[in-house]
Amino acid sequence: MPLSDDQPHTRTRLPVGEQPSSQMSARQARPLRTLLTVLVVVTLLVLAISIANRGKPDPGTTATGRSADRAAAATATSGAGPAPSGDQPVTATVNGIAAGFPHTDQGAQSAAANYAVAIGSADMFRTDSRHTIVTTIADPAAAQTLQSRLDQGFSPETAAKFGVDAQGQAPKGMTFVSRTVPVGTKSRGYTSEDTKVEVWCTGLFGIAGERSVRPVSEEWFTLTLSLRWVGEDWKLTDYSRTSGPAPVPPDQQAATSEEITGAVEQFGGFRYAR
DSSP states (O other), X not given: OOXXXXXXXXXXXXXXXXXXXXXXXXXXXXXXXXXXXXXXXXXXXXXXXXXXXXXXXXXXGSTTSOOHHHHHHXXXXXXXXXXXXXXXXXXXXXXXXXEOOOSSHHHHHHHHHHHHHHHTSGGGXXXXXXXXXHHHHBOHHHHHHHHHXXXXXXXXXXXXXXXXXXXXXXXXXXXXXXXXXXXXXXXXXXXXXXXEEEEEEEXXXXXXXXXXXXXXXXXXXXXXXXXXXXXXXXXXXEEEEEEOOOOOOOSOOOOOHHHHHHHHHHSOOOOOOO
């Protein structure tokens, strides 16, 4: 017989393990949607930042950024002395000597280093090339005085002590070596008009050959060059020379005369910049 609507209704509650899974699925879907939303937002932010930064110049390559030389100087190990630099390398030459140095302290030091190489070269032992060097590097107002001093300094008697004749020629079959290598420079009392620069040098001097009475040897010395800004360049007005400072010589086998001759003929010198 059918049941009347007036009869009480009953509700059956299933055990927890047998509950329908629709409610749990809904609860799990919410955290997943939240995570996906966060990832999408983060991705959009990264893309926006990359687009905004695209086209911005690299700070290291801007006109106001420091050059590679200055960057090297800033990161140089303390105690190692001034780092190599040279903001405006010299490209011009006059009579084979670098010219057109910047009107700066570094430009004066670069000029002094290059002039030291010229003064210490084998060309100074020949009258004509010596006069050309003086004309090239000297202040015209001081050129005559400097030329007289250097003519006396490179006299025939001096040449004989180096094993060459009055025109700097080595005996037949031998090679005369006179090469100055700047190790470093130091400015003293720089102004825009004049300055003094000390150039610490090592040099090779002597005669390379089997019967040489003056084999090529190494020497350390310091040249002090007085410079003046004349026209558009630094020019020499005076110079002096002192011995050292010299390091302890190494325990190294000396090269043969053939090896020294080959090295001098095959290895070229450098232009120097501070």
